[in-house]
Amino acid sequence: MKYMLLVSHGDFSAGLKQTLSMFAGDAIDSVLTVGLKPDEAADTLETRFEATFASLPSDAEYVVLADIIGGSPLTTVCKVLANHGKLADTLVLGGVNFSMALTVLLSKDTMDNESLKAKALEEAGGAMKQFVVTTPTESDDDDI
Template identity: 45%
Template sequence: MKYLILVSHGDFAKGLKNSLAMFAEDKMDSVIATGLQNGKSVDDFASEFRQAISALTAEDQVVVLADIVGGSPLTTACDILEEKGLLSSATILGGMNLPMAITSVMMKDVLDGTDFVQAVLPEASAALQEFKIQSEESDDDDI
């Protein structure tokens, strides 16, 4: 099976999973979310992450989305995925947002490798934009 793993600082990953369920409720059995909680150590997070992925086997595949590339949650998750023999086949992306998670959960079983990444990253990037409200100006303003 292929799993989507969300890792973050704080409850961001868990909140994102909750929001993701609004769009892909039927796929939540393959989504795992965990975060490094404020005041907890990396060792605490490692223990929680090990527990969260305990059912995964070397035959499973994972897509990992993280809030920050190089952050403790991601680097710790990678270390543990390596221990379980899952890192070499993993796809790992940082800077997660809801559009990225939606595309990932929908495409993880359809695309692999570069094709998967090329489908997901543009969706994540396209979501980053300023929202401007256009006001209607009436012609009477010119008088």
């Protein structure tokens, strides 16, 4: 089974999972969250994630989506995965947004990591748009 790990500072990953659950049905069961709590040391996070990791099947695969590249939560999760020989086969992406996470969640079991990476990054960037508010004008009223 391929798991999606949402990794963040604070409760961002938990909130993202909650929102994903509104769209993803049973697929949400393969999503795990890892959040560095305020004033928590990375060593404490590592201990918590080690316990979570130990409960997963030894043949599990992972896709990691993080809030930012280089942050303590992501580097800690990557350290644990590396210690267990899983990092080399894990897709790790930073700058997660909802569109990216939903795309990965719904596609992770049917795509190889290289294709999944391309699709996820395209979706993440494509979701960034300005919302333009238009107001009706008098000429618009004439068309009614």
